[in-house]
Structure formats: C-alpha cells, structure tokens
Amino acid sequence: MxxxxxxxxxxxxxxxxxxxxxxxxxxxxxxxxxxxxxxxxxxxxxxxxxxxxxxxxxxxxxxxxxPVTKTANSAIDKVATQHDEVADLLAAYGDSDLLCYRADSPEGLVARQAAQWDPMLDWAADTLGARLHPRVGIMHVPQDPDTLARLRARTHALDDFELAAFHDLVSLSGSLVLGFAAALDARDADALWTLSRLDEIWQEEQWGEDEEATEMAAVKRDAFLHAKRMFDLARARQ
Known part of the structure; x- marks a missing residue:
C-alpha cells in the first residue's frame, strides 16, 4: 500500500x-x-x-x-447531477418525521415529547403551511398528501448547495421539520439538535450514559452544526 x-x-x-x-x-x-x-x-x-x-x-x-470544501464538492459532483432524487429522498422524511412518532409510556417521556415536539409541529404548520400529526407507536400512518406535497415543493426549491447542506440537517436529525427549522433559524441549531435526541437523552437519564454512544452523538452534532453553517453560507448573498 x-x-x-x-x-x-x-x-x-x-x-x-x-x-x-x-x-x-x-x-x-x-x-x-x-x-x-x-x-x-x-x-x-x-x-x-x-x-x-x-x-x-x-x-x-x-x-x-x-469540511466546507468537502460539502461544496458534494454539491457540485453529487447533488447537482441528481437534484430531484436527493430532494425526493429528503421530502420523504415528512411522511415518517421523527417528531410525529410518540411513545405510549412512560408518562414522563410522553409528556416531554409533547412539550418539546408539539411546538415544532405548530411552527411547521404556521411557517411552512404543513400540519403534520403525531402518532402513538412505531407503525407507519401516512400523513395528508397535500401537506406532503407542500413540503416536497419547498425541498425541491432549494438550490444544489442549499440541498447538500439540508441533506445532513434532515438525515442526521431524522426530521424534515427540524431540518427546515434549522435552515430557517426557527431556533438555535444546537437546541434543535438536542430536540432530535430527546429519546436518547431520556434513556441516558434512566439507565446512564453509554460512552461510545455519547462519542458518536458528539460527532453527529458537529456534522449537524456544520450543515447549518453551510446552509447559511449558501444563502449569504451579497
């Protein structure tokens, strides 16, 4: 070698x-x-x-x-050559958004999910014109097709560089809503990342911290914050 x-x-x-x-x-x-x-x-x-x-x-x-060079390369070499496919992949998260799949117990977790995730679904309804509805359990229940179509149109409207950054905002958080919230400055990006880890944080509180999982979460957090920076750089028009 x-x-x-x-x-x-x-x-x-x-x-x-x-x-x-x-x-x-x-x-x-x-x-x-x-x-x-x-x-x-x-x-x-x-x-x-x-x-x-x-x-x-x-x-x-x-x-x-x-990292900025790497993401710019990805936007040019990968996203630009398959923009519609990438946009469709990300828009599909709307039909299985992390924020919509809720626990049925224990009461503390149920209450925390409602208190922290419901405001983000309200934000999406008010800002994106897309009302997603929560479900209890892990079985897939389709969202309203018109709502999904509006989210899909917004995703397709992103340019190649925005979409390259948006890919990581959505895929790392598991949520199209949180991806848009980060992109549009609904809340601090670090706070949004914490929202995406609500379930993991709950488990850590109950059973203790797993060192390997914590290290991996830190790597993903850094990548999420970098994606937010890239999205902002893509929109920093002069």
Missing part, C-alpha cells in the same frame, strides 16, 4: 468572481472538485471559507480539516 499523501504546493489562495459565482485559485490555478469540475460556489463568503481551509493546510493536505 502506498504511503503517498498530497502535499501543499501553493503559497496563497484567492477568491475571484467567475461565471455568476465565485472560484478559488491557488497561486493562480483554479481549484477543481474530485470529479474535475470547476469549484464554483454561489457566495463570496462560502468561497472565502473554502480559501481559508486551503490556507490553513500545512505540509500535508488533510481533507478532514476542510
């Missing part, structure tokens, strides 16, 4: 307007995606964040320290 690793070959980066967006250059050479497409992003702030990640690299390039 080869031990070859990419090394820093440039002195400085630059952000330049190009083709209706912004590109990043390293010593005058345009940065490309892994699929060899031009790395063009919709906002200057996103481009500046990517340039900062490249500037922060030292001798060896470490992609794990370049």
């Amino acid at each position: 080869s031990d070859w690793k990419a090394k820093r070959f440039w002195t400085s980066s630059a952000v330049l307007p190009r083709d209706g967006g912004f590109g990043i250059e390293l010593d005058g050479r345009a940065v490309k995606t892994p699929a060899k497409r031009a790395l063009l992003v919709p906002t200057r702030k996103m481009a500046e964040a990517i340039a900062a990640e490249w500037d922060a690299q030292e001798d060896i390039i470490n992609p794990n320290t370049m």
Whole structure:
C-alpha cells in the first residue's frame, strides 16, 4: 500500500468572481472538485471559507480539516447531477418525521415529547403551511398528501448547495421539520439538535450514559452544526 499523501504546493489562495459565482485559485490555478469540475460556489463568503481551509493546510493536505470544501464538492459532483432524487429522498422524511412518532409510556417521556415536539409541529404548520400529526407507536400512518406535497415543493426549491447542506440537517436529525427549522433559524441549531435526541437523552437519564454512544452523538452534532453553517453560507448573498 502506498504511503503517498498530497502535499501543499501553493503559497496563497484567492477568491475571484467567475461565471455568476465565485472560484478559488491557488497561486493562480483554479481549484477543481474530485470529479474535475470547476469549484464554483454561489457566495463570496462560502468561497472565502473554502480559501481559508486551503490556507490553513500545512505540509500535508488533510481533507478532514476542510469540511466546507468537502460539502461544496458534494454539491457540485453529487447533488447537482441528481437534484430531484436527493430532494425526493429528503421530502420523504415528512411522511415518517421523527417528531410525529410518540411513545405510549412512560408518562414522563410522553409528556416531554409533547412539550418539546408539539411546538415544532405548530411552527411547521404556521411557517411552512404543513400540519403534520403525531402518532402513538412505531407503525407507519401516512400523513395528508397535500401537506406532503407542500413540503416536497419547498425541498425541491432549494438550490444544489442549499440541498447538500439540508441533506445532513434532515438525515442526521431524522426530521424534515427540524431540518427546515434549522435552515430557517426557527431556533438555535444546537437546541434543535438536542430536540432530535430527546429519546436518547431520556434513556441516558434512566439507565446512564453509554460512552461510545455519547462519542458518536458528539460527532453527529458537529456534522449537524456544520450543515447549518453551510446552509447559511449558501444563502449569504451579497
């Protein structure tokens, strides 16, 4: 197995307007995606964040320290080539949204779910025009088709970069409602992440903390907060 690793070959980066967006250059050479497409992003702030990640690299390039670059690459190489499929995948969460599947016991958990999740369903009804209804148990009960159609239209309306970030907001939380709530600043992103872990937090309170599960939750939280940052960068129009 080869031990070859990419090394820093440039002195400085630059952000330049190009083709209706912004590109990043390293010593005058345009940065490309892994699929060899031009790395063009919709906002200057996103481009500046990517340039900062490249500037922060030292001798060896470490992609794990370049999350904005990674998500932008995904938006261009993956989401842009299958936008409708990705949007449909995410919109489908509306029919099985985490916030709608409730416990029938114990009373403390039932009450906590109602107190913390019902306000988010109310928010979705008021802001998104989509009233989702809670169910007791884990058996799937379809939501109203018109409601799902409205959520699907909103999801499809996101551009490639917004959708790439939105993918992680929804898939990590298990909730289309929480994904939209994070994207639209309904609440602090960290608070929304905590809402998505209500059941896990309850279990921890009853039985104690599992170290491995806690570590994994921390990784997912960081990814959720990064996705929120990416969504904001995608909308940081100038």
